[in-house]
Amino acid sequence: MDKKISNIVIFKTIKSLLFVTAIFVLYGCAKKEEPVVATIGEESITVSDFVMSYENASGHLKPGATIDTKKRSYLDFMINEKLLAKKGYQLGLDKSTWILAETEELRQELMVDALLEADVRSKIKVTPDEIKAEINKSKVTFKFRYWPENNLENAQKVAQRMREVGYAETVDELQNNNPERRRIDPNLLISDYVDYQQISPEILQAIENLPFGEISDPVKISDNYLIFQVLDIRRSAVTTNEYKSQASRFEQIIFYRKYGEMVKKYVVDMMTPLEVKTKAEAFNLLAPALVEWEKNFDIKRGVFLLDVKNAADKFTAMAKLRDNFDAEFFTWRDGSVSIGEFLPYFKTRYVNPETAKSDDYRTILDYAIQLSIRDYFSVQRAKDRDLADAPNVQKGLKTWQDKWVFEASASHITKKMPFTDNDLIDFYTNFNDKYVVNKEKGPVLDYDAPQVKNDAMIHKKIQLLQQTCDSLRNVFPVNINQDVLDTIKVVQFKNNPWATTRFYRAGTNRPIFPTVSENWKLANP
Template identity: 35%
Template sequence: MLKCRSLRRWFVVVVIFPLFTGCSDEQAGTQPEIVATVGERVITAREFQLNYEFGFSSLKKAPDRKLSYLDSMIDELILSTEGYRLGLDKTDRVQNLEARLLQELLVEELLRVEVSETITVSDEEIRGAIAGSKVRWKFRYWTETDLGAADRIYKLMQEQGYENVVAERLAREEIRRDPADFETDYMTWLETPPELLEAIKDLQIGELSGPIALDNVYYLIEMIDIRREALAEFDYDQTHDRYKQILYQRKLKAATSHYVTGFMTAKNVVVKGEPFQILVEALEEWKLQNDSSGTFSEAIEVAGDAEPALQKLNRNSGKVLISFAGGRWSMKEFIEKI
């Protein structure tokens, strides 16, 4: 039987996808090609093609991968038909799961239309990425959590040198650390966070950067070495598709973050600190129970004195966790949606 995520993909193919295609087989005046029939239900060639393309690779390991995958789809259709016969589609649990699944699909479709379809990767960008992969650099770094402190260390390093300043500061620590712990291996742009890459890409060997903000700390970086490899047309031909996908995924991640941030800002979404902390502590306590037989909601309902965090969440479940333009969610409402 196909797994849960495969079920989601199946739902996308047979329910959501037709709503967004410009022309169906019936509209074109042709009958869809049927590859399997289960009772009154059918699997068309188009449905199989789309499902197979997005399906798990683990379902494609048999010698005849397509036939094996079709068998899995037929098994799923047989079981789902039996579920309909028994009226399981009318149960509260299935109705709730279907509603949540539809919400997820709507979000996926929204991001596909508003974000994914707007992203393009030019051949020039691909060639630049491949050329960049032939440049590797090695650097050493120091971090500070405060910008003021980072500025002071930067000035000291300019006067006394990176090595002397780091050695002096490490000597003050109770737990001794080796300066080599603050050196990287040789890296390309693929292993370097984009924010850091932008700041160090023009550094020369021996040159020191100013404070670079990344992940709530400030980096001071001194370039140790830069290596450049020869680039041939063969490299472009062999790695073109790989780097196109890498660039696409990076752009998609950045664009999705930008879109979601803009959307949430317009909605004036506010997460309440105290209820959020209650929720976090309850989740941590539930996770430590190592009991996978029940749901988080069930654990909250039956929490006793041995689960103080879950019990506290149960008492405060009516408190507002999230407010937004036009509404709000209590912790209970939020938990019901996840």
Template identity: 25%
Template sequence: MKNIALTLLICLTTIGFSQNFFKSEIKNDTIAKVGDKAITVRDFIERYELTVWRGKEKKTQVDKNKLEFLYSMIAEKLLAFKGLELGLDKDPEIQRAIQQTEKLLVLDALYKQEIKNKVSVSEREILEALPKYNTEVELHYIIAETKEKADSLWNLLKGGEDFDSLMVKLGQKNNSEKLRWGEIYEPIEKIVYDYLSVGEVYQPVQVDSLWYIIKLAGKSSKFGLSPDEIESAKSQVRKIIQERKEKQRFIEFVNEFGKGKILKVDAHLLKLLYREINNIVEKKKYVRKAENVSVYPLAVLRDDFLDIKSRLAGFLDQYFLKGDSFNRTLDYVIDQLSFKGFVLHSDRQSVSGVLNGLLKTIINEEFLAFEGYRRGLDKSPEVLKDMEMWRDAYLAYAVKKLVLDSLKFNRSISAEELLKSYRPTTGDIWEIKIQEILVNDIDLADSLLNLVKSGYDMGELARRFSKREIARENDGIIGYVLSNQLGEIGQIAGTLEIGEVYGPLYTEEGYSIFKLIDKRKPKDTLFVVNYDTFGVVLNKLIASLADEYGVSVKPEILKAVEVTYINTIVVRFLGFNNRILAVPLLERNVDWLRFIKKKNLPLP
């Protein structure tokens, strides 16, 4: 059932505040040096505030948390140095990630130039909207799937049928919400605030593919607000008006910008791509119907697109999109579809319809990105700074993956060396058993989390949606395994109560939702040592890089940095309807300090 409230507003306004805060109010002293690179106070705060960090909520250990976080940032930069040295920036997977992130940031910079910076909100506009914002309304609504059904219901109401009784008859008795100005779909909002009195009902209104009949059931206004409350309300009103003006300016710009621009789609490649996606969708439908489970939502996952690439290997370098200024290969377009997420939410959607919509979005973005690069926005200070952070994160990930892969095939580290260098950490490690669903798309992850919280069987959802094959075959259950073997998931799972659900958590593999089934202390220290092999090798590598490049920190500046105690993962909403994580996630990594030769760094 479609909700008439706008649910993303709080996230958008929160991000806006965070970005303004980081850019304007922080003294930008250097807090650490890693080789020739500096980590500033602003760099540290931006990353710390927008990253989930175990124990951040504990005020008594704030200094320890800050120092450990700083050393983890240093470790990431050192690994990035190694990645460049090894040429991992030329790795196709890393190149794709870097190029995609840069494109999104260039699009955001273009959006600011053409949309955001060309919109302003006057004090008069704020004062006119403020009384509406301070008035909460209670809405009851009836939903109809067709205009004919909506008109039939409207005739019943005009004939004297009681609105609330009709809601009950239709099984829609829970269709009621208390909302305020700015939280309601705009056409309905205008009706509610400008035309309806309490108790009145308005004729059917179309919202997307559905029809709504609205009753204003109640209205209450706030009076006697304090000066601080008034200023807070004015700030929220300004953001709502700004967002709506940006939306209007966006439509004007895109219509103007798109005139005369043509990008041809290769019909043969489109037919091949459609056939492959449709085959995957039909197979998934067949399996779910055979298992007598709900078919939707149905997602084509990253692994599915990799399979499509393997089947269309001979066509990947051919141009799928052809224009006067640029061309894009089939390989590139498949990557874009995977990034965007291909999801059917109901049987009213078709593969061709979803594919067509995504291709339109991709084509529009390619024109806009081409314009952004033409203007040199990839060289703007803001984009360059953001890309340095993301590039370091991608390179560090590539080095870790290289180390892990080498351990899988090379047992060159002796047990004696491991035991000699190993310091028991079993007090911080649990053997855990979890149930997990791992997907590529955050919207799909949010939907699945809501289903789990409403009592839907998590095992069934894991079988249908999880991209982790080994878990999918076992109702999503993983374990018992050591918590340090599962990275950030393991760290968080070790802090949960049995039965507690957490997520969505962004990981390098996708968005994870997991439930802690059980946890226990490890009995065998050598068992822990075995799984710490990767950690030991990685930390020795980081320590050698620290000795090679040089690391220095300024603990007195770090101690003076004020931080909050809230753990949160924040999504950064970019221009032209894109989004990424506000900052790359950071793994806790301080054990490398045990292996450095120059013992001149303060310990956490």
């Protein structure tokens, strides 16, 4: 039976389409003459490249006693990765199957980013009056209590009873008449004082205009119906200085709320007229093939489409999917899309491998298909406007491709590296204080412990990579603009130097900007 994509599904896909746009702003709006902090041959690391990578990286990757030495240490790691990437390009590692697949997937993401920038983000305006009203709104806090019921009919009866005899009295009646309800402690269903940013939009809508002491209508939140009563409302005055100091933060809050609302409308307006219907037969081919792939292939670096194309006949579900590439996967207002045409847009990351064991697997896969169909039409729209060639798309692709080629290059260089017991003993002898948690008790691990073995092997790999980088500097001259580096301001946590703030692109496990490999922290343990 055909399955039509409903508005409910369309609305559910909004969250994953709200890509983090900071990376787009960085790529698309950077000045042409942006200061360069280092050059590696003809390549450069700009100030924004450095800041985005540095501020998203682990504190362990920033060794040094001062902020200046931390910045220099991190920049050296970035330079090393650029050098090794150049070596990888020389070896043709950029043509690796997994890198080509990752690049194509990222290309689609960045094209949609560019589409949303042109059609949504660039059209959003936030006025001073909106900012002032938002700040005033934040100064109102609510204290409320609530009672849950598991269906609307009961909730309506309880709400009416509360209006007749009182909230507390009704709760007492409910608990006296039903032993199961006695397990609920009403004191745990009372909020602290919270502002509108600390509660969900559904709760805010239920209480913000609810007169003090009155009972709300039931509100469905998740699987329950909640009944609210406001206990207190506090309003704080706002000083002129607060308006000035908080304006930027609240401008961003308003901006991204508008962005979410406009993207929601944009997706609905795009998808609804298309009248998309998926084919049940195609779904029934994809589901078992995906399960078979997850069980038998390296899905971490695996490429589902290519693995299906090349699957041996013993993988019966994958072979059957391959043999039906010409069959329709979905139809839409102006035509149809075959299985073979759809699979390049199908994101296996939308389906966690663990869900294959779940009773809800088919539901989860159905949702993943809807997301991928949305991606298909979004990318087609971006292609029609030649957004694949947009500067921000090309910059983003090059940045991540360099990172992936570095990873492939590092693996290639170290894959045949010998590692002996003597290497292990030498590492432990030199760095056993790394495993000391109590000076009186000494190391907590001996040299033969798995963690020590792993660290020792990584340390030797890093030494080999550093030697390679030193040699590559003769081929690709490196220049560091120390004056520029000294002027760069970066976020640092005073109380915890190891603290990390990392931002990911929504709907993916990809950071908004690549950071250097965690292995560099073992360069000097």
